[in-house]
Amino acid sequence: MLIFFGIVGGLAIFLYGMQIASESLQLVAGSRFKKVLKFLTKNQFMGVAFGCIVTFLLQSSSATTVLLVSFVSASLMNLTQTLGVILGANIGTTLTVQLISLKFSDYALLLIALGFLLRFMKKNPHFKEIGGVILGFGFIFYGMKIMSDSMVPLRTVPTFTHMLTSLGQRPVLGTILATLFTAIIQSSAATLGLAISLSTQGLLPLKAAIPIIFGSNIGTCATALLSSIGVSQEAKKVAIAHTLFKIMGVIIFFPFIGQLTALMQYMGGDMGRQIANIHTIFNVGLAVIFIPFTSQMAKLVHWLVPEKKEEGIGVPRYITPKALDTPMIAIEQANQEVIRIGRLIQKMTKEVLDAVLSKNRIKLAELQGLEAAIDRLAQALTNYLSDLSQKTIDEHTAQKVINLLFINNDLEHIGDLYEKMLTKGYKILKDDLNFSNEGLEELREMHKTVIEMIDLTIDALEYGDWEKARTVTLEQPYIIMDEWRYRKTHILRLQQGIQDSRATSNIHLDLINIMQKVCEHSRNICQVLLYEAGQLYDLFNIFEDAETVESKDA
Structure with missing residues (x-):
C-alpha cells in the first residue's frame, strides 16, 4: 500500500509541477507569440520551430493544439499552416522529457527552495514568474524521485517484474495500456516520467518501454479531441490532424521496435536517457516524414471532417x-x-x-x-x-x-x-x-x-x-x-x-x-x-x- 501511495503521490507532485511551470512560463512569455506568429509560419519549417518553442513553454502539446484552433478560427492561419506547427509541437514535448531524463532529482529540493524564494519576491514580478518556473521544475524532479524511490521494493516482486517484461513480447497491449493511461491523466510527459522511473529501477526493459512511448504519444491526443467536442469544424480538423499524425507515426515505427532497441543499446547511456532519446527520434521522425505531405494531409482532414451548417448566431464561436x-x-x-x-x-x-x-x-x-x-x-x-x-x-x-x-x-x-x-x-x-x-x-x-x-x-x-x-x-x-x-x-x-x-x-x-x-x-x-x-x-x-x-x- 505504501508503494501505491508513493507512486500516486509522486505522480501528483509531478503533475502539479507541470502545471506551475506551464503557468509561469506563459507569464514570462506574455503575448509575444502572437507578434511573431505570422513570421514563424511563413513556411512549414518555421512552423515546426514555432510549434516546438510554444509547446515547451506551454508544457502541453494539447494546449498548443487549442492555440492553433483559435488562430485558424480567427483566420490568422489556415489548416495547412497548422500542420507544421503540430509537428513542431510533437518535438516540443520531447524537450521536457529530455529534461526529465537528466539526473536532476538530487537537486530537486534545492530548486524548490530557490523557486519558492523567488516566487515570493513581491517587489519584482519578473523574478516571481521565473521563480514559478524553477519551482515547477523542482516539483517535477521531486515527483520523479518519489516515484522512483517508491518502486525500489517492486524489484523483488516476480509477478510485477514479469508483467512489465512481458510487454516487450506483447507490444500492442503495452501501446493500448499507455494510450489509456495517458488519456486519463492527460499528460504524455507524466506517462514517460513514470516509465523512466520504472526503467531506472531496472523494472522496465527498453523493448517493453518503446510501446509505452508509442501509447503515450497517441494518448496525449485525447485532450485535444475532447476539447473539440461541441465546437467549430476547424477545431475538429486541427485535433483530428494531431491524432492522425500520431497514429500514422506509430504504424510506421511499430515494425522497427527491435531496431530502435538495438540502436539505443549501441548509443549507450542510462535507461532514462534511452527512453527520452527514442521519444525524440519518434517525433522528429514524424516531422521529417510528414512535412513534405502537409498539403495532402490537409486535404485528407477536410475529407474526413466535411463542412456542416453553421451553428446559431447566438452561440459563441471562438471562446472555449x-x-x-x-x-x-x-x-x-x-x-x-x-x-x-x-x-x-x-x-x-x-x-x-x-x-x-x-x-x-x-x-x-x-x-x-x-x-x-x-x-x-x-x-x-x-x-x-x-x-x-x-x-x-x-x-x-x-x-x-x-x-x-x-x-x-x-x-x-x-x-x-x-x-x-x-x-x-x-x-x-x-x-x-x-x-x-x-x-x-x-x-x-x-x-x-x-x-x-x-x-x-x-x-x-x-x-x-x-x-x-x-x-x-x-x-x-x-x-x-x-x-x-x-x-x-x-x-x-x-x-x-x-x-x-x-x-x-x-x-x-x-x-x-x-x-x-x-x-x-x-x-x-x-x-x-x-x-x-x-x-x-x-x-x-x-x-x-x-x-x-x-x-x-x-
Whole structure:
C-alpha cells in the first residue's frame, strides 16, 4: 500500500509541477507569440520551430493544439499552416522529457527552495514568474524521485517484474495500456516520467518501454479531441490532424521496435536517457516524414471532417472553457469573439433604419432576433472574461481583460439602442405613420454618419487601425452638434404646422437621439483601443475641441 501511495503521490507532485511551470512560463512569455506568429509560419519549417518553442513553454502539446484552433478560427492561419506547427509541437514535448531524463532529482529540493524564494519576491514580478518556473521544475524532479524511490521494493516482486517484461513480447497491449493511461491523466510527459522511473529501477526493459512511448504519444491526443467536442469544424480538423499524425507515426515505427532497441543499446547511456532519446527520434521522425505531405494531409482532414451548417448566431464561436487554463490562448479567443460581435453590430447598423422606415414586419422581427443573439453572445463573453480574470494572469493580460469587458459592454449597449429603434418601428407600423420629406432626409443623413462611425470603429477593433479610432474620437463633438441641429430644424417644422412632423415628432427626436448615442458608444470603444495602444489624445483637448465647435455653431 505504501508503494501505491508513493507512486500516486509522486505522480501528483509531478503533475502539479507541470502545471506551475506551464503557468509561469506563459507569464514570462506574455503575448509575444502572437507578434511573431505570422513570421514563424511563413513556411512549414518555421512552423515546426514555432510549434516546438510554444509547446515547451506551454508544457502541453494539447494546449498548443487549442492555440492553433483559435488562430485558424480567427483566420490568422489556415489548416495547412497548422500542420507544421503540430509537428513542431510533437518535438516540443520531447524537450521536457529530455529534461526529465537528466539526473536532476538530487537537486530537486534545492530548486524548490530557490523557486519558492523567488516566487515570493513581491517587489519584482519578473523574478516571481521565473521563480514559478524553477519551482515547477523542482516539483517535477521531486515527483520523479518519489516515484522512483517508491518502486525500489517492486524489484523483488516476480509477478510485477514479469508483467512489465512481458510487454516487450506483447507490444500492442503495452501501446493500448499507455494510450489509456495517458488519456486519463492527460499528460504524455507524466506517462514517460513514470516509465523512466520504472526503467531506472531496472523494472522496465527498453523493448517493453518503446510501446509505452508509442501509447503515450497517441494518448496525449485525447485532450485535444475532447476539447473539440461541441465546437467549430476547424477545431475538429486541427485535433483530428494531431491524432492522425500520431497514429500514422506509430504504424510506421511499430515494425522497427527491435531496431530502435538495438540502436539505443549501441548509443549507450542510462535507461532514462534511452527512453527520452527514442521519444525524440519518434517525433522528429514524424516531422521529417510528414512535412513534405502537409498539403495532402490537409486535404485528407477536410475529407474526413466535411463542412456542416453553421451553428446559431447566438452561440459563441471562438471562446472555449478549455482555453481558460492557458490565458494567452483565452485572451486571443475572447478578442476574436468581441470582433465577431462587432461585425454583427455592423450588420445591424446598416439595416436597422431601413427596417424601421419601410414598415417591414419580417425585417423588424429578423433584426430583433439578431439583437437577442448579440445579447446572448455579449453575456457569454462577459462570463468568460470574468472566469479568465480569476486565473493567474500577468498585468498585461489583466488589462486586456478589462479593455475587452469595456468594449463588449459598449457593443451590447449599441444593440440595446437598436432594440429601442425597432420598437419605434413597430409603433410606426401599427399607426401607419409617415415622416416628412425633410425629416426622412435628416434621419438618413444621421444614419449615414452612424454607419461611417461604426465601420471605422469595427475596423479599428479588428485591424488595430489607430487612425480610424482617432477619427471616431475626434468626430464625436461634430455629431453632437448634428443631433442638436436636427432637433432644431424639426422644431421649426412643427412651428410651420407640417402634419407629418407633428404625428412623428416624438419618434423622430428619439431616433435622432438614439443614433447620436450609438456614436457615443463607438467613441468609447475607440478610446479604449487608443488607450491600449498608448495613443489616446488628452481628453481635455478633445473636450476643448467640442466646446470650440459648440461656440462656433452658436
